[in-house]
Amino acid sequence: MYYMNSEYMLFVIPGLLLALWAQALVKGTFARYARVPTSTGVTGAQVAQLLMERNGLRLGVNSVRGSLTDFYNPSNKSINLSQTSVQGSVASVAVVAHEMGHAVQDAQGYVPMRLRGAMVPAVSLGSWVGPLLFVVGWMLSNMNLVWVGIIFFAAAVIFSILTLPVELDASNRAMQMLTTNGVLVSSQEVTGARKVLNAAAFTYVAAAAQSLLTLLYYLSLVSGRRR
Numbered sequence: 001m002y003y004m005n006s007e008y009m010l011f012v013i014p015g016l017l018l019a020l021w022a023q024a025l026v027k028g029t030f031a032r033y034a035r036v037p038t039s040t041g042v043t044g045a046q047v048a049q050l051l052m053e054r055n056g057l058r059l060g061v062n063s064v065r066g067s068l069t070d071f072y073n074p075s076n077k078s079i080n081l082s083q084t085s086v087q088g089s090v091a092s093v094a095v096v097a098h099e100m101g102h103a104v105q106d107a108q109g110y111v112p113m114r115l116r117g118a119m120v121p122a123v124s125l126g127s128w129v130g131p132l133l134f135v136v137g138w139m140l141s142n143m144n145l146v147w148v149g150i151i152f153f154a155a156a157v158i159f160s161i162l163t164l165p166v167e168l169d170a171s172n173r174a175m176q177m178l179t180t181n182g183v184l185v186s187s188q189e190v191t192g193a194r195k196v197l198n199a200a201a202f203t204y205v206a207a208a209a210q211s212l213l214t215l216l217y218y219l220s221l222v223s224g225r226r227r
């Protein structure tokens with residue numbers, strides 16, 4: 001089989017381990033600070049309202065199932081908050097402020113977010129069509145098809161890399177909004193919120209690294225075949 005080789009061990013396994021580590025880290029960090037109440041008693045739901053007012057934004061606020069499933073939806077200008085995020089913990093207010101950070105990026109036309117948004121249709125196709133064309137091309141020994149697969153997948157890799165500035169910027173905006181609006185007052189709370197957001201950012205770094213390593217894996221297979 002083409003996938004069980006030294007290149008697989010070199011590129012694919014480390015990417016998987018990194019992604020698993022990042023998932024464990026974000027879950028652990030979130031769980032830890034979800035147990036720490038904000039000293040002001042402010043909840044995530046109140047932070048959403050407060051930051052909308054302060055930023056002059058009118059957004060729909062929806063609740064979604066699960067934990068850490070929060071997201072900002074630019075197509076209908078809504079923030080979607082999970083049950084754990086509307087509560088009054090250091091972790092909740094950090095997550096809610098992060099989603100508000102995305103809303104502010106959208107309102108200000110933040111360029112990396114717009115570029116990333118423009119790529120969505122290509123990427124939602126490329127992330128599964130790319131590997132599929134690669135494997136089919138490989139089995140048929142059709143190198144043109146293999147390269148089309150690589151190009152499709154490369155679009156998904158660029159997308160995952162473009163995600164990084166968008167996510168880091170949303171977290172920076174979040175920390176600034178939480179401190180300047182008096183949501184977080186003690187240095188322990190600020191450090192806790194920062195840790196939650198850093199752990200979340202690390203999952204995006206791991207995902208980008210994983211997709212880049214997978215691309216390198218495909219390229220190494222192609223170059224190995226030439227030799």
Ligand SMILES: [Zn+2]
Pocket residue numbers: 098099102167170
């Ligand atoms: Zn985000």
